[in-house]
Amino acid sequence: xxxxxxxxxxxxxxxxxxxxxxxxxxxxxxxxxxxxxxxxxxxxxxxxxxxxxxxxxxxxxxxxxxxxxxxxxxxxxxxxxxxxxxxxxxxxxxxxxxxxxxxxxxxxxxxxxxxxxxxxxxxxxxxxxxxxxxxxxxxxxxxxxxxxxxxxxxxxxxxxxxxx
Amino acid sequence: xxxxxxxxxxxxxxxxxxxxxxxxxxxxxxxxxxxxxxxxxxxxxxxxxxxxxxxxxxxxxxxxxxxxxxxxxxxxxxxxxxxxxxxxxxxxxxxxxxxxxxxxxxxxxxxxxxxxxxxxxxxxxxxxxxxxxxxxxxxxxxxxxxxxxxxxxxxxxxxxxxxx
Numbered sequence: 001x002x003x004x005x006x007x008x009x010x011x012x013x014x015x016x017x018x019x020x021x022x023x024x025x026x027x028x029x030x031x032x033x034x035x036x037x038x039x040x041x042x043x044x045x046x047x048x049x050x051x052x053x054x055x056x057x058x059x060x061x062x063x064x065x066x067x068x069x070x071x072x073x074x075x076x077x078x079x080x081x082x083x084x085x086x087x088x089x090x091x092x093x094x095x096x097x098x099x100x101x102x103x104x105x106x107x108x109x110x111x112x113x114x115x116x117x118x119x120x121x122x123x124x125x126x127x128x129x130x131x132x133x134x135x136x137x138x139x140x141x142x143x144x145x146x147x148x149x150x151x152x153x154x155x156x157x158x159x160x161x162x163x164x
Numbered sequence: 165x166x167x168x169x170x171x172x173x174x175x176x177x178x179x180x181x182x183x184x185x186x187x188x189x190x191x192x193x194x195x196x197x198x199x200x201x202x203x204x205x206x207x208x209x210x211x212x213x214x215x216x217x218x219x220x221x222x223x224x225x226x227x228x229x230x231x232x233x234x235x236x237x238x239x240x241x242x243x244x245x246x247x248x249x250x251x252x253x254x255x256x257x258x259x260x261x262x263x264x265x266x267x268x269x270x271x272x273x274x275x276x277x278x279x280x281x282x283x284x285x286x287x288x289x290x291x292x293x294x295x296x297x298x299x300x301x302x303x304x305x306x307x308x309x310x311x312x313x314x315x316x317x318x319x320x321x322x323x324x325x326x327x328x
Contacts, residue, residue, distance in 0.1 A: 121177060123302045123307075128299055
């Protein structure tokens with residue numbers, strides 16, 4: 001119906017939201033058996049590349065509200081994925097580091113991500129996947145989206161601009 | 165980071181979820197000044213094509229949980245967008261119909277949708293928009309997504325398969 005109303009190209013925004021929500025939901029479902037959520041996955045990825053980040057820096061980087069981030073990091077500490085270490089430069093801030101279990105989980109998330117990608121895009125050829133990624137990257141850059149910031153945070157962020 | 169890990173094509177699923185969440189959020193923000201939400205927009209669209217649908221039929225078509233749908237239809241009735249009419253075939257079910265204000269809102273939503281599409285896809289040429297829509301449609305069909313069912317319902321649906 002929208003297809004008819006907007007024409008093929010005009011329908012792209014709607015399809016993007018529809019397929020994107022499906023992708024995010026499926027990724028969350030595929031992580032669930034590991035007792036992990038998309039925010040956990042995103043935080044592990046960031047810390048793998050920037051060990052020792054403070055909670056404040058992590059929140060700013062991911063656009064997650066500080067109070068919500070404290071709860072997620074508490075969860076992750078209880079799961080043994082990260083630990084808080086006293087920061088020698090500023091004792092008021094804790095440095096967040098991955099544990100061995102956190103690094104192991106990151107490997108599992110990578111496998112889930114590759115399987116998820118394969119299932120989601122199975123209707124497309126390798127070439128079409130490349131074209132799709134290229135077009136999406138153009139939109140992401142134009143819209144000012146941060147590379148690698150997972151939309152699982154969108155519902156957790158500051159009101160108004162969670163992932164932008 | 166994910167880009168490096170998965171390669172360009174392998175990054176598509178992540179980008180899809182990221183750009184899709186951004187698209188859905190922006191559409192919601194653009195509807196807000198009209199005091200409308202994406203579920204309102206979706207319900208108005210469905211009723212425009214199938215006036216007199218019962219609430220049960222509407223919920224089944226959109227994948228919205230019945231109890232949540234009652235609350236949304238209450239809101240929409242209070243806003244003067246729809247009305248419940250006694251169904252002559254089955255008095256236990258109300259038929260939902262658009263009001264004149266509902267039809268007017270639908271026109272406004274169409275304008276918001278076109279503007280939203282234009283803003284979201286401004287980095288792409290007309291041809292690229294067509295390619296993107298074609299690739300997304302292939303994925304949507306393969307993944308069994310219902311045409312025209314807006315992801316705004318995803319958070320409202322039955323546990324497990326809201327929009328699928």
